[in-house]
Amino acid sequence: MSTFATVVGLAAAVCTTGANLPQLKKAWTTGQTDDISMHMLWVLASGLALWVTYGVLQNDIVIILANAISLALISGLVWLKLQTSS
């Protein structure tokens, strides 16, 4: 694996994992989550858990870490959604 590809992959992982932060902050501060799809959250959480499993099977620490952090942030969003949705 080239160094350039590794840098691109790490930047990609930081973006797709970090993207959950502004969404979580918005839901936390506004207390509004009605427009967020609960189906999306469950399918995404299942997919992230599968990515963590894949990372363990492949012994790939970047895949494990990026997806475990995403899963924690999405779990927070599920919790907020359960608390706030009507």
Next chain:
Amino acid sequence: MSTFATVVGLAAAVCTTGANLPQLKKAWTTGQTDDISMHMLWVLASGLALWVTYGVLQNDIVIILANAISLALISGLVWLKLQTSS
């Protein structure tokens, strides 16, 4: 790469890509996207574009396809957000 790991990775890719469908459907049918963070959408779209680049560099068709489809779905959500948000 073991066959089992490949199956887990493909299932993970299908879930994290497919999770965008119910969100897009919800935003389309309700016309409501206020609770979705625009910062999240932009950072996620940038991350997905980087994943596609990474897939091209690594010559990995699964990474290219999964993230290109996700990027198309997220672009649809950005378009709906721009149309509907106040």
